[in-house]
Amino acid sequence: MSDKPVRVRIAPSPTGDPHVGTAYVGLINYAFARQNGGQFILRIEDTDQERSTRASEQAIFDALRWVGLSWDEGPDVGGPLGPYRQSERTEIYRKHVRDLIDLGFAYPCFCTPEELNAIRLRQRDLKQNTGYDGTCRHIPKDEAIRRMDAGETCVIRLKVPEGKTVVHDRLRGDVEIENSQVDDQILLKSDGFPTYHLANVVDDHLMGITHVIRAEEWISSTPKHLMLYEAFGWEPPTFVHLPLLRNHDKSKISKRKNPVSLLYFKQIGILPEAMLNFLAMLGHSMPDEREKFTLTEFVNEFSFDRISLGGPVFDLEKLIWLNGVHIREMDDDELARRIVGLMFTPEAMKPLIPLIKERIRTLGDYPEHVSYFNAPQIDVPLIDIWKAGKGMTTAQIAKMLKETVEFLDGIREFDARWLEEGLRTFCEQKEYQVKTLFMMLRLCITGRKATPPLFDVFVVLGKAAVGQRIRAAADAIAAWKPPAA
């Protein structure tokens, strides 16, 4: 290992809500950088033009700043080795791919989707490993370049050599993988955009990254990255593959089964320092086993040697407990400021006002009308939901609610008119009673029978919280027994 100054990075994709996993991996990278007097870099991986948005990118900046992680270089703060947005670096990737072709480590592939599909089917029939069979590898280089320059549609693939590749992982030791297991990975897509693997390696090298600290899911693609370093003649960084955060059933953490949006945790009133503190306890422990600590303390004590490799389950209960500890130990004035900042700033209150204006008679009525907006969980009156079902079994109700969440997950725009129309159509198709479903949803997300218009409440609450609450209610009702008649 060299004694170059430490430079690490996180590279989130700006799709959807800012993810708790980004904060987790960010925290470890941040701690390692700070501990070693190095730099922590934020790079935006927006090569998926379809799904990336500027709004999502901004939400990542905001969420990381909210938890208290700051970066030394990034799209918004600049830096000497930018640009830090991959969509602004496509020329760099194209040049490097050109070099790879010249050196014989990559080749253009003209196979059509139909041909690729045929290859896959044939391999499946023969019970071979699936993967590109290397047809276009054998096209002579000058012919291939001529066809490519003539504008024939193609992708550029990595020419995986024979042999095996050893990944030196800081936490797991040497991991050997046969190169025959590695596909001739696409490096550059036919639209001229790079894939993750290429962009990642090129950027990490050009940005002087010394340690790639990322989630375990990347370990099996590391051989591809190593081959690229080798092909370019670059020294690879140290790889550190962190355990993956898990749902309660141990699968990789996902929004279907767990709240994962940092926006959600903020909304229900998790303190940013508690959020970070909690994440720091997953897969890592302090030498004295203390559970409450600050970011600075974590930076001082963090060590790769104290990381445990079993994928930790994200336990919301414990997060809420820890948050309570932080609240109790907080200075009164500070706590007051935090509550005001969360609930009573003009910006935070504004969306709630139209919903309650015609329902309050004194200003003092305000709190009871908005109490469910920032609640971490709703005490769902199961008996009322059951009664609203008018004879439906709890299993039927749970099924209906789950289907509704799935429907909501797929909805394009989370806006009141759109939601109502969508759900009415949904009821028609499924032959559910509109009134019944709407009352149940009201009970699920607010715990009450009387509320402002349902879909206005949906919009203010946001997609993450709505999905979370309905899911929780569905689980609760499924496990509940109605009273005997």
Add this chain to the structure above:
RNA sequence: GGCCCAUUCGUCUAAUCGGUCAGGACGCAGGCCUCUCAAGCCUGAAGAACGGGUUCGAAUCCCGUAUGGGCCA
């Protein structure tokens, strides 16, 4: 299905040179305190995936199996 990673109470974890009644925390149960509810304090139930080895001695090292997970398809 192929490859890879992992495996200590339900959950987060400790014990890093093999010797511990396997410790702590969340949650759960019971109790104390108390106008209620929290908080706080006390007590309790709860764990080494399984099978082989190595060793005087294994949670700890090795092998196999199982289970979970990830990636690719």
